[in-house]
Amino acid sequence: MPSWQGKSKGTTLGYGIFVATIKKFGVRPAYALLSVVALYYFLFSFKAASVIYGFYRRRLHYGRFSALLKLYKNYYRLGQVLIDKIAIMSGAGADFTFNFDGEENLRNITALQKGGLLLSAHIGSWEIAGHLLKRLNTCINIVMFDGEHQKIKEYLKSVTGETSAKIIVIKNDLSHIFEINEALKNNELVCMHADRFVEGNKTIEASFLGSPAKFPLGPFLLAVKFKVPVAYVFALKETALHYHFFSTHARDYSAYDKKEAIPQMLKDFTGEMEDKVKAYPEQWFNYYDFWKF
Template sequence: MADWEGKSRGNKTGYGIFISVLKALGVVPAYLLLVFVAAYYFLFSWRSSGFVWSYLRQRQGFTCFQSILKLYSNYYWFGQAIIDRIVMMADIKNRFTFTFEGEAHLRAMVENGQGGLLLSAHIGNWEIAGHLLKRLNTKINIVMFDGEHQQLKQYLENTTGQRNANIIVIRDNLSHIYEIIDALNNNELVCMHADRFLEGNKTLTMDFLNAPAKFPQGPFALATKLDVPVSFVFAMKESLSHYHFFATPAVAYKHQPQASPEMVLEKFAAAMTKQVKAYPSQWYNYYDFWK
C-alpha cells in the first residue's frame, strides 16, 4: 500500500478560503462553493478518480452512469466532511441533527469503568463522531498517523479551536501502545481507524466486497489482547444537515473462546461492508485498496 503515505488531502489556502466563507456567510454558501471545488477534483484528479471508479464499478457493481454520479458525489461528500469538521470545531452556527444508534453500548463501556476500544474506518465523518462522543462524558483519544503537516494542523487549531479529542500519534518506537494502555486504564475511550496501513506494517488479509484486501494487523491484535470491550463505530451523513451515528454491541474479545485478530477482522469487515453498501459514496479511499 505504498500509494497511501498517511497524509490527508487539503492545503492551507483551501482551508482558509472555506473558513472565511463559513464565518462570513455560513454553511450553505460554503456548500455552494464546494460544488465547483468537487467538480475540479472530478475532472482533473485522474489518479484518485481511477481508484474510486474501480471501486464503484468492480466492487460495488454500479453502471457507468451510476458510477459517474457517485464519483462526483464522493468528492462532494468528502468536501462536506471537511466543512462540517470546521463548523463543529469553530462552533459556527448550524442546523445539524443527529440520530444515535447503539449509543447505549458505549455508555455501558464508560459506566463499567473499563474504558473501551472503538474501531472505525475512513467512512463518513470521524471528526463529527468525535464531537458526538462528548455526550458520553469521558475523554476521547484518537490513534492516527501524523499525516497532516504540522503547519496546517497549527493553522486549523489557531483558526477554529482545538480538536475535541486527544490525539495519540502512531510512532515507530511503539510508544503509542503505552499511551493507549494508560488511556484505557483511566476509563477513557480509544478510537482507531482499522482500514489503512503504511508500507512495512504487519497486515491481515480478508475478503472485502468479494475480493481479498489487506488490513492493518495492529487494531485487531489489540482487540484480542486488551481486557476491554470493543465496538465498531461510524458516523454517516444522510442529508445536508443530518448525521446517523452507529455503534455495534461491545464485545470483550480477550474472553471469547478461540478469539483471534482474524476473527475480529472478519466481524469488522462485515460491519464495514454494511456501511459502504448503504453509503457507497462516503468511503474516502483514494488508492488501490485491493492491490
C-alpha cells in the same frame, strides 16, 4: 502494496477560503463553492479518480454513468464533510442535527470501568464522530497518523480550537502503545481506524466486498492484548445538515484464544464496514487501490 502514505491533500489557502465563506455566509454557500472545487478534482485528479471509479464499477457493480455520478458525489461529499467538521468544531454548526443510534452501547462500555476500544474506518466523518463522543462524559483518545501538513494542522487548530479528545499520534518508536495502555488502564475510551496501513506495518487478510484485502493488524492485536470490550462506530452524513451516529453493541473477545479472536474480530469489523459502504457508497474516502497487494 497500497500506496496510501498517511497524508491528506489541501492547502492553507484553500481551507482559508472555505472558513471565510462559512463565517460570513454560512455552510450552504460554502457547499455551492464546493461544487466547483469538486468538479475540478473530478476532472483532473486522474489517479484517485481511476481508483474510486474502479471501486464503484468492480466492487459495487454500478454502470458507467452511475459510477461517474457517484465519483463526483464522492468528491463533493468529502468536501462537505470537511466543511461540516470546521463548522461544528468551531461553534458555527448550530443548525446541524444528529441521530445517535447505539449510544447506550457506549454508555454500557463506560459503565464497565474497563476502558474500551472503538474501531472505525474512513467512512463518513471520524472527526465529527469523535466530537460527538464528548456526550459520554468520559475521556476520549483518538489514535491517528500524523499525516496532515503542519501548516494546515496549525491553521485548523486556530479556527476550530482544541479538540475535546486527546490525540495519540502513531510513531515509529511505538511509544503510542504505552499511551494507549495508560488510557485503557484509566478506564478511558480509545478510538482508531482499522481499515488503513502504511507500508511496513503488519497486516492481516480478509475478504471485503468479494475480494481479499489487507487490514492493519495493530488495532486487533491491541484489543486482544489489553482484553477490553470492542465496539464499531461510524458517523455518516444523511442530509445537508444531518448526521447519523452508529455504534454496535460492545463485544468481548477475551473468551477466544488469540488465534481465534483476531479473525473473528476482523470478520465482525469488515461485516460492519460492508454494511456502511453499501448503504453510503459515496462516503468511503479511500483514494488508493485497497485490494492491490
